[in-house]
Amino acid sequence: MTPKDVHETRFMMGTLVSFTVVGVEKDQAEAAIHAATNEMQRIEDAFTIYGSVDNEVKHFNRSPVGQRIQLSDEVNMLLHIALKVQQQSHGAFNPALGALNKLWGFSQTPAPTHPPNKNRVEKKRQGLSHCVHESPEGWWRDSEQCQLDFGAIAKGYAIDRGIKILKDHAIQNAIIDAGGDLRLIGQHGKQAWRIGIRSPRDAKKMLGVLHLQGDVSVVTSGDYERFFMENGKRYHHILNPQTGCPSVKSQSVTVVAKQAMLADAWSTAVFVLGKKGVDLANKQALQVLGVDEDGQTFKSEGWHLLVQ
Numbered sequence: 001m002t003p004k005d006v007h008e009t010r011f012m013m014g015t016l017v018s019f020t021v022v023g024v025e026k027d028q029a030e031a032a033i034h035a036a037t038n039e040m041q042r043i044e045d046a047f048t049i050y051g052s053v054d055n056e057v058k059h060f061n062r063s064p065v066g067q068r069i070q071l072s073d074e075v076n077m078l079l080h081i082a083l084k085v086q087q088q089s090h091g092a093f094n095p096a097l098g099a100l101n102k103l104w105g106f107s108q109t110p111a112p113t114h115p116p117n118k119n120r121v122e123k124k125r126q127g128l129s130h131c132v133h134e135s136p137e138g139w140w141r142d143s144e145q146c147q148l149d150f151g152a153i154a155k156g157y158a159i160d161r162g163i164k165i166l167k168d169h170a171i172q173n174a175i176i177d178a179g180g181d182l183r184l185i186g187q188h189g190k191q192a193w194r195i196g197i198r199s200p201r202d203a204k205k206m207l208g209v210l211h212l213q214g215d216v217s218v219v220t221s222g223d224y225e226r227f228f229m230e231n232g233k234r235y236h237h238i239l240n241p242q243t244g245c246p247s248v249k250s251q252s253v254t255v256v257a258k259q260a261m262l263a264d265a266w267s268t269a270v271f272v273l274g275k276k277g278v279d280l281a282n283k284q285a286l287q288v289l290g291v292d293e294d295g296q297t298f299k300s301e302g303w304h305l306l307v308q
């Protein structure tokens with residue numbers, strides 16, 4: 001008899017993370033999920049710039065301007081990848097917006113209800129395009145407002161590591177879904193996994209359903225995730241580095257890639273770029289489905305192959 005699916009949910013990384021493991025006995029699935037959870041929590045603690053835990057990223061953000069800081073292999077790796085996506089996305093993705101993000105306050109409690117003062121936004125926005133530098137003695141920042149923030153990529157990395165741990169526990173069929181950002185492996189029984197992509201303005205409506213199997217990630221950046229409305233205008237957590245303000249070109253962008261880390265970074269990047277970001281993402285062999293500011297969808301050429 002085939003064992004039942006094992007399903008567990010934890011609160012992590014500011015969202016509900018659900019694990020579904022298929023085709024193995026409950027004990028094996030639970031041990032694997034437990035180990036994956038620990039690893040994902042470790043990554044959250046290592047990369048967050050909020051809360052009370054201390055870590056290297058916060059240390060870098062507090063370091064005197066110009067001082068060289070040695071970073072661990074893991075932070076070094078994620079920073080290199082983030083800076084590469086920044087370059088490939090022509091600056092739409094920027095991992096040094098920490099001070100600006102804190103000013104807007106979307107990752108803090110209580111959630112903001114008004115935009116910050118324009119002059120303060122302008123001060124925190126300036127000079128961030130190439131402000132993090134690497135030297136043989138370590139990494140350094142060239143201004144106070146230059147502060148690392150891995151908020152647009154670390155969740156994806158944590159999902160990747162969680163899947164790696166499940167595989168190490170001999171799990172072949174599973175999903176880790178962190179509030180709609182997910183990586184799946186194998187199949188669901190004898191079928192592909194079915195992944196619904198919600199409409200940005202109506203959680204009950206679907207833009208489409210993907211049929212996926214093997215080893216693949218689906219990550220969405222949306223302006224409905226953390227936002228407030230003021231005078232009919234929506235203010236949300238994905239900032240355009242050029243203006244320092246919430247990006248206005250998209251309502252949501254979903255990226256399909258093998259690694260959740262890349263899907264995560266690129267969903268944020270294409271969100272900021274809007275339609276013209278699709279070509280850049282395509283160069284990286286990523287598939288994209290977006291909804292622009294008028295509610296019109298845009299997609300990469302290969303997207304239809306994912307839908308059945």
Ligand code: AMP
Pocket residue numbers: 092093094095097101106107149150151152153220221222237238239240241264267268272
């Ligand atoms: P996501 O939900 O993956 O699109 O990531 C949004 C989070 O990433 C925000 O809460 C910020 O911490 C950070 N962020 C906002 N705008 C950007 C940007 N343009 N580039 C990189 N990170 C960003």
Ligand code: MG
Pocket residue numbers: 151152153221263264265266267268
């Ligand atoms: Mg992201």
